Every structure is written in structure tokens, then in C-alpha cells.
Amino acid sequence: PQGAAGTNANPRAFFDRGRRCADRLPLPARGRMSRPGLTFGPVLLIGALWVAESTALSCQENGLHELRAVLGALSPDHPTIALSDVFAEAVSGHPDQLTNPTVGALLSAPLVLDPNIWPLTRQGSIYGQINSLRRLAGWHIAPMRQTAGDLSGVEPTGSTAMRMLMNHFAAVQTAMAETLRHVSAADRLAVIEGIPGWFDRTASDLGGNAVRETVLRVARNIDYAALRRALGLLLAVTEPAYRERLGRELGHDGPIARPSWLSPAFQGSFLYARQTPNGPMLIGGAGPNTYGEPAALVIDLGGDDLYGASIDWVVDLAGDDMYLSSRDGALGAGVFNAGLILDAAGNDLYVGGRVAQGAGLFGVGVLWDVSGDDIYSAQEMAQGAAMFGAGLLVDLAGHDRFAGAKFNQGFGGPRGLGGLLDVAGRDLYVSGAKHASSYGTPENYQAFSQGAGMGLRHDAGGGVGALWDGAGDDRYLAGNFAQGMGYYLGLGLLLDDAGDDAYTGARYAQGTAAHLAVGALIDRQGNDHYAAKTAANQGAAWDLSIAMLLDCGGDDDYRGGELALGAGEQNGIGFFYEGNGLDRYHGRAKAFGYSGVTTYGDGRGAGNLGVFLDRGAGPDSYPADHAPHNNARHKRGSLGVFVDR
Numbered sequence: 001p002q003g004a005a006g007t008n009a010n011p012r013a014f015f016d017r018g019r020r021c022a023d024r025l026p027l028p029a030r031g032r033m034s035r036p037g038l039t040f041g042p043v044l045l046i047g048a049l050w051v052a053e054s055t056a057l058s059c060q061e062n063g064l065h066e067l068r069a070v071l072g073a074l075s076p077d078h079p080t081i082a083l084s085d086v087f088a089e090a091v092s093g094h095p096d097q098l099t100n101p102t103v104g105a106l107l108s109a110p111l112v113l114d115p116n117i118w119p120l121t122r123q124g125s126i127y128g129q130i131n132s133l134r135r136l137a138g139w140h141i142a143p144m145r146q147t148a149g150d151l152s153g154v155e156p157t158g159s160t161a162m163r164m165l166m167n168h169f170a171a172v173q174t175a176m177a178e179t180l181r182h183v184s185a186a187d188r189l190a191v192i193e194g195i196p197g198w199f200d201r202t203a204s205d206l207g208g209n210a211v212r213e214t215v216l217r218v219a220r221n222i223d224y225a226a227l228r229r230a231l232g233l234l235l236a237v238t239e240p241a242y243r244e245r246l247g248r249e250l251g252h253d254g255p256i257a258r259p260s261w262l263s264p265a266f267q268g269s270f271l272y273a274r275q276t277p278n279g280p281m282l283i284g285g286a287g288p289n290t291y292g293e294p295a296a297l298v299i300d301l302g303g304d305d306l307y308g309a310s311i312d313w314v315v316d317l318a319g320d321d322m323y324l325s326s327r328d329g330a331l332g333a334g335v336f337n338a339g340l341i342l343d344a345a346g347n348d349l350y351v352g353g354r355v356a357q358g359a360g361l362f363g364v365g366v367l368w369d370v371s372g373d374d375i376y377s378a379q380e381m382a383q384g385a386a387m388f389g390a391g392l393l394v395d396l397a398g399h400d401r402f403a404g405a406k407f408n409q410g411f412g413g414p415r416g417l418g419g420l421l422d423v424a425g426r427d428l429y430v431s432g433a434k435h436a437s438s439y440g441t442p443e444n445y446q447a448f449s450q451g452a453g454m455g456l457r458h459d460a461g462g463g464v465g466a467l468w469d470g471a472g473d474d475r476y477l478a479g480n481f482a483q484g485m486g487y488y489l490g491l492g493l494l495l496d497d498a499g500d501d502a503y504t505g506a507r508y509a510q511g512t513a514a515h516l517a518v519g520a521l522i523d524r525q526g527n528d529h530y531a532a533k534t535a536a537n538q539g540a541a542w543d544l545s546i547a548m549l550l551d552c553g554g555d556d557d558y559r560g561g562e563l564a565l566g567a568g569e570q571n572g573i574g575f576f577y578e579g580n581g582l583d584r585y586h587g588r589a590k591a592f593g594y595s596g597v598t599t600y601g602d603g604r605g606a607g608n609l610g611v612f613l614d615r616g617a618g619p620d621s622y623p624a625d626h627a628p629h630n631n632a633r634h635k636r637g638s639l640g641v642f643v644d645r
Helices: 011-023 054-072 079-092 101-108 126-136 160-179 185-199 212-221 224-237 240-250
Strands: 270-276 279-284 295-300 311-316 322-325 333-335 338-343 349-352 359-361 364-369 375-377 380-382 385-387 390-395 401-404 406-408 417-422 428-431 446-449 452-454 464-469 475-478 480-482 485-487 491-496 502-505 512-514 518-523 529-532 535-537 540-542 546-553 557-559 562-564 567-569 573-580 584-586 609-614 632-636 640-644
Touching: 054 573, 054 609, 079 101, 101 491, 101 518, 126 224, 126 390, 126 417, 126 464, 160 224, 160 240, 160 295, 160 311, 160 338, 185 212, 185 333, 224 338, 224 364, 224 390, 359 380, 380 385, 385 417, 401 406, 446 452, 452 480, 452 518, 480 485, 512 535, 512 546, 535 540, 540 562, 562 567
Parallel strands: 279 295, 295 311, 311 338, 322 349, 333 359, 338 364, 349 375, 359 385, 364 390, 375 401, 380 406, 390 417, 401 428, 406 446, 417 464, 428 475, 446 480, 452 485, 464 491, 475 502, 485 512, 491 518, 502 529, 512 540, 518 546, 529 557, 535 562, 540 567, 546 573, 557 584, 573 609, 609 640
Antiparallel strands: 270 279, 333 338, 333 364, 359 364, 359 390, 385 390, 452 464, 452 491, 485 491, 485 518, 512 518, 540 546, 540 573, 567 573, 567 609, 632 640
């Protein structure tokens, strides 16, 4: 990536070399997938349900109805009934850390299981889906009011659409200025310089990090209403009519003479070039261009382009493009800023560092890719990730590959909304092969990815992290804390609507939660494979948390570690639900509707709840050395329930 910063002697050769390298990366094969090996695995935290068409709605309703029936059969003095009071008391004890009303509602009434409390309704359009996620995270806003912003010093073009885009850009800058008006320049610099040490930590808290007090002070001084307004303005630019009008109005303009002030790091033909206080504003022609230094706004009409520096806004209408920068907060991300990449067509390559590819840290970032088979690679906090901000990665079509180190692929940190939404295609998601496990387990790595909502324990409650995949035979591979995982007042969701999918994870993966949080994995269709190792998988909850794995149907295969398949310990509520299909289970100890120990706080005067429900009519396969079998009901532990129909 550093070779693309404008100083490389032959940037086009660098472009071609990167494309050839990217083409060698594996893509999931067509058709039925083989079950992945247990190379490394994710652990999930449960949270909320995503309601879709009539079949998916029936699946959710059946699951919640069955669990309510289990609860209704309990005697009024049963220890589990006291869980509601224990949860509510625990939530009330964190008034400063709990900032998400949905998480508060779910945790305050953990046994109600009202579909109206388990929200995130599937909408008919991608914008409806995003708005549901924004409401879930408390990031919804009133209808946007058009504002011109400050365009002083910027000469207008003849294009109405371009003028509108400049207005939006200026309005976002105004909203960000309001967001940060109480944050000092010294505090901003301290946070930026502290990013490497902060994100390289193995633990999920700020600990003794040198920027801890600064981060918490800045978090208190942010104007979140203005930040929500900035996100709304960014999303408005992604409307199809907007970019189509840009292409029509700008496509007839000819190239201009190259301005003397324009750096040689910018190569190719340009239809417009103006210097502004925020950096150059450029319109690139239909041929290949190179953008090798920071800029405020770039619109490119086509060609295979190379973006090798931090550019606030990029609107690229066509071509197989490369976005390469190792700089923190570059390209489609915002660190005390608002960043946008809108790429309308082409097979694109995205390579980034920390806080990249639809990420926000005290800011907002949106990466919106309309079509093409794309490759995304980044380090920490990327690909739809945010802390004290919002980050969205939206990919509308193509067979895509996503790879990240940690805090990736639908990650919501404190006061964060992080979402990765991929509408269609056979996709591969990989996260967690860099940072060693905080438990010291060999060959396990931290991930906090693929639908993870995480708080900074004892400092700041978590946000909402969601990964939604609309269709295709997909593969998900992750380390610890992943695939629908919630941690410390966070909400994590992984939702897959269709396809024969394969999930591989480690500790706390595949619909899990820990330390007063909510996590869920919902798979609506397909013959799926779930493999997780170590512990706390597939509907397992630990320490005043709610977790769920809900698979609506198909011939599925489950391989988990200890505490799995509907299990709760330390006042946890774990729910596993399997719809129709001939399923295979390979569970270990503390599984299949298991209620374990309650030693924290001397038990807190309550029990656990672990529920396993399989509604399939056909014979399922269970381990020979375990009690569960077909057409049976069992009570396990202090309160564990196993039901196979």
C-alpha cells in the first residue's frame, strides 16, 4: 500500500501486480460446500431477531412461542423466574455505560420474548434494511433537511448533480464541526496517535492504555445528534438516481488543461480541478487515473483507477479499481471526520490499515459498492465497524471476499453502529488470525467480528454490530468473539437469509454473549455446517447474558465445544432452535439444553436457562454417549430443557 502513495515510479505496474495477486485468492466453490475443518473458530453473543418473509417470520414466531411455553410451565417460585429481577437490577446498575435503548429493553425483560422487543424487521430495500439497523442502534433521525453548507471559495460546475454533491459535502463538514465543537485539537491528536496501541491490545477493554482517559473524555463531549445527521447526509449520496445523473451530466465534458498547482501524484485526464481549504476537488475522465495524495472530493467517470491516499469522498462510476492505503482512517472511513467511497461498477480491490472500508471512530464512514466481484482486506476496525461513531460497508452484488484482523465485518463498539450488508453472491468472510487469544489457547485468535457488539468493560457499554448476507452459499471463518456475539452491554447479530453456508469459529462464537449482553445468529434457509471449538458456542450465554442460534430449516451439521447448543451459566439464558430438516449433532459436555453453575455473586438468587429445541419431523443424529435422542424431552441440570419433535 505504501507504494501507491504517489511516489512509486510505476503506479500502473503496481496496480496490475496487485490485481494479479488478488486473483489468486480463493473463492467459495459453487454448489454445496464441504464442512470446514476446525482451523480456528468464533464464539458468538446473541441478541435480536431479524424478521423476514412469511417463512422466516414463522420460524421466529415458532421459536419464541416454544420458549415461552417452556417458561410458562415453570412454577412461580422456580429460581429461573428470578432471572428477570436479577437482569433488571444489573442493567440499572450501569446507567452511565448503557447507551443503547434496545439492549436495555432486551436485558431488562429477558424472559418476555416479545417479537416487538426482538426487532430489526427485514425490509424490501437495502435502504429499508439500513434504516432498521439504524433504529435498532438508536441512530435513526428525522427526515433530512436540505442544507447548502458552506461552498465559499469553490467555483461551481455546470452540473446540477455536481453542485448538489458539493452541497452535501459541505453540509457533512458542517455537521462534523458541530459534532466535534467541544473536543480539543490536543485530545483529537492524542486519540489518533494512540490508535495502534489501543487496537493492538488483546483484551477487550482500555486497561492501562495511555489514551484511556482521553477517549472517555472525548466520548462525553461528542454531539451524537450532529453525528447522526452526518451519517444521513452520507447515505443520501448513495441513491441510484444521484450517481446516474452525475454520469449523464458530466459524461459530455471534455478534459481541462492541467492546473499548475496539481501535484504529479495525480495522473490521468481531468474534467474539473479546484483547490479548496479541505484539499483538491477533482473530476477524473473515463480513462485510467491515479490519485496519489490526499484530496477532499474525487469523482471519476471510468477506467481502472488507483487510489493510494486518504481521500475524504470518492465517487467512482466505472472500472476495476484499487483502493490502497495503510494510513489509519483512510478511504471510506472517518476518524474525527466523515468518509465515503461510492463505487458503481467493476471488480475492485480494497486494501486498508486500521479504521478503514466503512468505519468510524468519533466519526462516520461509508463504503458502498454497487457491483462486481470484490476483495476487501484490512487490519483492525474495518469493513462496517465503529466506536463512538458509525461505519457501514454495503455490497450489492458479486462474489466477494472479506478479510480482517480484528473488530471487523459488522462490529459495534461503544456508542457504535457497525454494519456489513452484502445483498447477494457466494461470499467468504475471514477474521481473526493476528491477535493471540486472551485465554492463551494455542492457535486461537481474537476476532470480535462478523456481527459483534462489544463494550469496553467497566468503562463504556457496547453498541450494535450486524452482518447481514442476503443470498448465496457463504463461508464464515473467525476467531474468538464472533458470528452473532454480544459483550458487555453490546448487541451482536449475524443474519444469513439463504444458501448452503459454513460457519467456523472458536470461543464465544455462533450466537453467544457474555457479561450482560445479547448475541444471535439467525440462518433462514439452506443445508448449513456449524463448527466451533473450545467453549461457548451455538446459543450459549455467560454471566447475565442472552444468546441464541436460530436455524429455520435444512439438513444441518453442528460441531461445538463445551457449553453449546442452548446452554447458560452464571445466570445466562441460552436458546437453540432448529426448524425442519435431518440434522447431525456432535456436541460435547454442557450442551443440548444445559443449565450450569451459578457461582458469580453467590448465584445472585437465581438460576440459568438453557433450551434446545429441534422441530424437524425426520430422524436426527445425536452422539451415542449423550442422553438426547429423537422424539424426546429431558430436563438437564438446575434448568436445562431438551426437546426433539
